[in-house]
Amino acid sequence: MIELKDWISKQSFPNKPWLLLGKGPTFSRRGEFALNGFNTFALNHVVREESVDIAHIIDIDVVESCQDKLLENCRWLIMPRIPNVKCYPSEYMNLADWLKVLPVLARAEEMGKLITYTFSHDPVEADPWTIDALYFSSEIAMGILGRMGVKDVKSIGVDGGKSYSSSFSDLQKNTLLANGQSSFDMQFGRLADIARRFQIDYTRLVESEHSPVSENSYRSSAADDTTEQPEFQSLERAQKYAAAYQYTRSLCPRSGLSKDNAVLVPDKIQTMEADLRVFRDELEQTREELARVSIDLVVATERLAWSRQEVNEYKAEVIRMNSSLTSIVSSVTWKVGRAFTKPGQILRRRRKNV
Numbered sequence: 001m002i003e004l005k006d007w008i009s010k011q012s013f014p015n016k017p018w019l020l021l022g023k024g025p026t027f028s029r030r031g032e033f034a035l036n037g038f039n040t041f042a043l044n045h046v047v048r049e050e051s052v053d054i055a056h057i058i059d060i061d062v063v064e065s066c067q068d069k070l071l072e073n074c075r076w077l078i079m080p081r082i083p084n085v086k087c088y089p090s091e092y093m094n095l096a097d098w099l100k101v102l103p104v105l106a107r108a109e110e111m112g113k114l115i116t117y118t119f120s121h122d123p124v125e126a127d128p129w130t131i132d133a134l135y136f137s138s139e140i141a142m143g144i145l146g147r148m149g150v151k152d153v154k155s156i157g158v159d160g161g162k163s164y165s166s167s168f169s170d171l172q173k174n175t176l177l178a179n180g181q182s183s184f185d186m187q188f189g190r191l192a193d194i195a196r197r198f199q200i201d202y203t204r205l206v207e208s209e210h211s212p213v214s215e216n217s218y219r220s221s222a223a224d225d226t227t228e229q230p231e232f233q234s235l236e237r238a239q240k241y242a243a244a245y246q247y248t249r250s251l252c253p254r255s256g257l258s259k260d261n262a263v264l265v266p267d268k269i270q271t272m273e274a275d276l277r278v279f280r281d282e283l284e285q286t287r288e289e290l291a292r293v294s295i296d297l298v299v300a301t302e303r304l305a306w307s308r309q310e311v312n313e314y315k316a317e318v319i320r321m322n323s324s325l326t327s328i329v330s331s332v333t334w335k336v337g338r339a340f341t342k343p344g345q346i347l348r349r350r351r352k353n354v
Contacts, residue, residue, distance in 0.1 A: 004117035017152040024159025080119035146198025160185035
């Protein structure tokens, strides 16, 4: 595998703008443009539909689903050192391990076209060659192009909303927003930030209904940096992720094996099986504890029902007593009795007698 930093230092491309291709609805309109006028950079499954200069894939299942077209449809394949498995970084397998599992990756390595880099969800200031992204792989692509020194980037299929192009209708069920984001709109602000950081002139070729006009073009000048992104724009998702993370972290702690090239794949598989047995035992214990809690909950629910019944009975008694008291107070006998027992009248009578 070739390190991204080393590859960039040795590669050169024609003096043409770059076209970033995504799976959004506007991808279907790519035929309206002369793609040979661009250097092309494909995101994920796009490589199965279009021949490109660079294909970037972050999820290992995308490699498997595109393997029939992958090698012939891209000159270069860029992947993170630890690929995702179902939207999450692999706990055990790194890219070197997957070479021994997927023949198409091994062939890409033999052909000298496999590029790798370190990926992180958070920026790493000490290492400018660690590529970060918060939401989608379009951010990674823009970061790579920025490190390549590219200054003119167009895009098509990098859209907002919640849908793919019809070319990828077969992926709607299993991969659409599988990372838990609310929509693809969240990438626009990040793309603008990255474009400004690397002084890239970024424009979408086709405006979609989910692409705000105000974000249509991000220029490198400081004058365009007039709007601020809302703070905590992903708070709801972050809270859900944090809750899920705390649970999975306690149940399934990271093994750290995915970063260790010295450990052989068979050893990793054995470790996985051992870990799975441990996790299964812990899950059984959790289920037993849940059963005990469920019994306690039933008892507490019954007691609460009895308490509510008692409260309702007391409430009915109070209402009955209040009704009786009202009847007594409003009766003629009560009024006459009160008239003869007023304290003021009794005192006046005593003074007269004296």
